[in-house]
Amino acid sequence: MSESTHTGNDPGQGDQADLPQIPGYRVLRVLGTGGMSTIYLGEQRSLRRQVAIKVMLPEALTDEIGRRRFENEARTIARLEHPHIVGIHEVGRTRDDGLPYYVMPYLARGHLGQRDLKGNEQRIRATLRALLSALAYAHSRGVIHRDVKPENVLFDESERPLLADFGIALHRGYGSRVTSTGTAVGSTAYMAPEQARGTEVDFRADLYSVGVLAWEMLTGELPFKAADALSMAVMHAQDPVPRLPPPLRHWQGFIDKSMAKSPRRRYQDAAQMLAAVDRVPLASTNLLHGLGKRWQPAVAKLRKLPPMAWVGAVVVLAAGIGLLSRSGEGEHRFFRAQPGAVRTSALPSPAAVGGSVTGSPDDALLRAAPESTAELLVAQGEEQLRAGRLTAPAGNNAHDSLLAAWQSDPSHLRLAPALDKLIEAMGREAAQRLGDGQVTRARELVAQADRLAAATARKDGAALRNVRSRVLEAFGRHVDRAGRSFDRQAALDAIADADKFGLPARDVAALRARAQRIPSVGDVLPDPSGRMQLVRSGDDLLAASMRPVSRGEYSAFASATGRKETLCRERASLLRIVARRSWxxxxxxxxAADPVVCVSWQDASAYAEWLGRRHGTRYRLPSATEARQLPAGDGARAVAEWARDCSGGCGNRLVSGRSWRGDQGTRPLDASRGYDDVGFRLVREP
Structure with missing residues (x-):
């Protein structure tokens, strides 16, 4: 809870001896005291005007968080010059104690909580317009008030409402120790659900509070009532928005959207909410009320008609109303909004956020200030950006709107971040298009982002650098995919146009060097199992051992696993019974370097699995088709090799290649036995 701002109520004279000494001011008395500061009524000697002086308490000065909050409030208010925000005259330190203080206008007409506006919808609308205009201005400068409540809406001598007390305002540049992220700060009766939970809030939390204020002004009471702050916060977070009484039901849609539990379902900014205030129908007491001055003569004549003539007259009048609503003219044209159109009343203008106000107070509050062209275009561009309309369709995209806004007013406060977001979004889409193989569209997006950055003085900005980084990463992913398939040419083809994207030459050269290092068919590859060669089998590429597995390599496997020897090629001979053969x-x-023989198909498969676990690589036996692509065995003891293909219900497996016993071609053999002229080799899948 922030401390109460001065309201013109005099709590007492106080001890004159304890009043602070402030150069240029005569401190008169205490107006109010909070946990962090005291507010005094003073007189500015040079101008002979009464002011309010907020002085930090001595004990609060030792609290770093309290001190920084006080300084935060002073800086925040000093930044916000708006006709409906309490301003600041001066900042300094007291003469004797060196306590921080700042000087504000003295507003003696009290606060909104002391006003009974029930039944005065014209004044309620005017107050809402003033507050939303002030919040639109504050939000555009990155400031979230976080404590909008009646006590912080003060009135000056002309009854103009002003938003006050930015002590717990959140804005860029201050950390969580100052703003208490993770702690519920504010007044629970007006607090948005996400604020009550202590989670991160944005501008929409202030809009929720304005919705609660609107309910209170309309009905004279709060929408939720509870005995304590915790219960109140729970009701805001969980209970449905209550229903307004029948005479006020025309406000229900506005209230429901303002007080939606989820920020995504609320008005998305103060300008949008301001436009919604103007769309709330005027209160009507009968069918003919509120139709506008042009209908008053007809209404007067209608009242003089005999009772039986009313039926026809009402039909004619209803038809006229229908034509009026269809034509889009008249006071009720807010019932139809044209698709894609930007409602001009929804956007704050320089006059609305910083201009002077003349005339009577009610006239000043009710009069709609004209919007600047840049403001309209920025708001339109932001909406198009949220909708994903970056560069299309023609005439309704963020690129054209924000570029036109730059040409109208390059200093507009929301324009720079909007442009950066757009350029970043174009980079993300370009990278996505590259990933989908849409190289031409990706290049167009990058070129547009580059031209937009150049036209808006952002050529050396971080947003454009991020675009190039994303594109470079997308090209790198192409190279990596091709590398996993051992397809050097595919990698080179994928990055053939990389130098047309405006990427730095050294980065493009590095990409090509990566692609060139990708192995191609016939290349020898290093491998934990020994050297392998990249071979093509049909449309597939695989790395194959350049020789069969050796006796020494198999011996290491047998020792490590304790695998038993397999029966090797028995013949009807007494010698084979006496002297069994094995690997x-x-x-x-x-x-040790000779090919291992007398191993079964199961032995060879177990070896491949063991070696793969050992080196974190997947090995297997080649298929018969793949085996035909491998170099044939040679030498006096050349061996045929096991293939993974099944035969005879997989009890047999194929053996392929020429051995020292002769060229017997591909043939099935018992997979559970070894043969003295059959070995095996491995292939590694990409």
């Missing part, structure tokens, strides 16, 4: 004793001399 260790195949019947002839072998060295």
């Amino acid at each position: 260790q004793t195949p019947g002839f001399e072998q060295g």
